[in-house]
Amino acid sequence: MAVAALNMDVTDLGAKDFFLARQPILNIEQELIGYELLFRSTGVNRAAVTDDAAATAAVIEHAAELGLHNVIGSLTAFLNVDAAILMSDVVFVLPKEHVILEILETVELTPPLMRRIETLTEAGYVFAIDDLVQESARTDQLMPFARIVKVDVLKMPVEEIAALSASLRQKGKKLLAEKVETIDQFKLCRDYGFDYYQGYYFAKPDVLQGKKLSASCVIIMQILALIIKGANNYEIVRFIKQDVALSLMLLRLVNTPLCGFRRHIASLSQALLVLGDRQLKRWLQILLYANPNSNRQSASSPLMILAATRGKMCELLSQKIQPRRPNKSDTAFMVGVLSLTDALFNLEIADVIGQIGVSIEIREALLSRAGFYGGLLLLVESAEKPELLSPARLNEMLSNFQLSAEEFYSVQKEAFEWGNSVSENMSADEQSKH
Template sequence: MATSHLPDRMSTTPLPEGTPQVCVARQPIMDLKNQVFGYELLYRAAFGDTSWAGGPGDQASARVLNDALLSLGLETLTSGKFAFLNVSHQVLLQDVVTVLPPEGIVVELLENIPATPEVEDACRSLQKRGYAIALDDFTPGCPAEALLPYAKYVKIDLLSTPPDQFAPLASRLLKSKLRLLAEKVETAEALKIASQAGCTLFQGYYFCKPTTYARGTMAPRKLAYLRLLAALNRPNVTVGSLEEIIKQDASFSYRVLRSANSAAFGLRQTVRSIHEALILIGQDRVRKWASIWAMAGMSDGVTPELVNITILRARCCELLGQSSTLTQEGSDHFLLGLCSLLDVILGKPMNLALEDLPLSTETRAALLGGDNPERHILDAVTAYERGAFEAAANAAAHGGVDADMLPDAYASALKWVWSLARSQAA
């Protein structure tokens, strides 16, 4: 399968001149097996753009269907999973969503949409044309009760729904053959409550938090990959040393050669050895690939989405770090993002998880919660991925990064991650 070249610097498909940027992030929606079912697209106007400052309303909903999808592509935004798209009252009535094919799309109706005859007609029309509809923030007795016959998914906010109402509401909706999605699921206990009530989809970052820390020695496989990660990122590692490190793991060698020979690079010659790959593709790029694979190798027992998030953070932190006025050139911002969930992946407190990694003083302090520019860059990335765009902008400023860099950095990171995944699947 042909793929685009993996960029070293930030790049996105340009929109027409004069088009304001759109802040777009994605939040995973997980199933009962802790696999990604889809992503809700979170969006707003770019920082400083006041042309539609009302949040995800009419113009914002139309803009994300146009600008964000045009610049990134739906497949890149969702990695081929379902896309839950927020739709406002007017956008629903204007039939804007039908510019996209119904496959892979879930039309999410905001909770403030009135259940007028016109809205019911629009929902009926979408349903007939094969579009799945989700009702957002559903509560007992809300106007959206009238829209239940057209819905396939119903989203219930676990935090705002009184505990004594959650299970009865879920039970009633399940009788109508609706699929229930619990929102604001932030802990393992919340996940248990929602699943016992009959929810089969979950939105929240419960899987990014450690439930318990493992005692005793680390599993040999995880320990081996942790040592590989440390060896790969030693300061001033030579090409020869890096070649020997990669050769220690047959799967690493195979992946390096497969990636190097993929259509992504368009090389005129077949790469037959790790040494050739390091010379032709570049030592830094191969080292990043191998670091990602080492992280994936340590992730037994956790959802694969956890690794996807760390890779996205790694690339995004790297791009923002390149433009920071407060961090040193060549700082290990890539590792900053890549190791940001290492405590969850290894089941160890972060200070122990980082013990054997050759991190800079600044990066180690940032990962342990210290107050430095590196930490602010990581905070900007984690806030942005959750759709907390103002908090992301504030953190970026404290990290010496212009907030206007955030949309491009996140978009470019998404493209890089998707291209890397496709090159591996080729």
């Protein structure tokens, strides 16, 4: 359908003059249910709010071209919208069954806009009130049309969170806690009846002194160490067979569409032969996060998806920067995946990588974000949290690697799609067992 022009200047922004932050949203069971997609302009000479609204509008207008579906897979996208987007026909480009529209706190609620929100609600679009810290006459206007209310818990004392959550629950609203960055914050919001949680609290380690890895994780670590040292397949198979669950998981994995083999792989020896050291090392790293004996097992684990996506993004960036050095891209993948093992095992990351025997380059990247790989990891991590990354700083980081914003977004999109496919294929395999 034809899309009406927006009442803002997005033409000079450029369809790909931005980067994307994909912030995970989990339910009370700690399952990933969606992402808030934050599109940030890379222009350094504009007002931030105008830029970001324009970036979002440009993305919506070019949704098919830019692959919005690839970014979220089958999950739900939470999108910030302002009056210009809501009043235009751009909004009809969005699949209403996979999108929740967040009304920014800066939006002026004029009578025409309120009628438009009512019309869109009747058409099946779902709205959320964004960044609420207290109820007001303004939020009272929006409340009849909002299914979800997002509460900025960082800005509120505990007693105010308790009172506000009780009031909103009485109104029948689903509650989403924003900016949840620690396990303690999650537990607090859970106790006050919040339904959804946005933030990277699940990616923070709760370090336990004297904690030991599970037997399966130890075996995976030992296998990774063997591969790095160049051990033969016989020795690797012997180690894998020590853990029946790991053996079965690896065999199921090589028979999914992810690996692309046309014939059925029936044995571990055959699996190692067709995979090769490079692919085996890659899948073992990811299987750490889906370990059946891990406290955080699950193919849909947000930690696993984040680790897989980080690894792929580091790999793709390395390929773009140094296309004739494939070994560097393999190392970059490993740095990205292993960067979250402290959160996975609740151990200091130095203790985790000490059990694998990684190279000095990998060690320096993970411990101090130093060197080529550390720079890649820092860029990827920074883009996950746009509130901490100014356009000027992003452009500086990209220029250090001679990358454009368009190239960076292309890498993000491909990595997001790959991470989604890993989760979906492994989830389908989990379901086939039951």
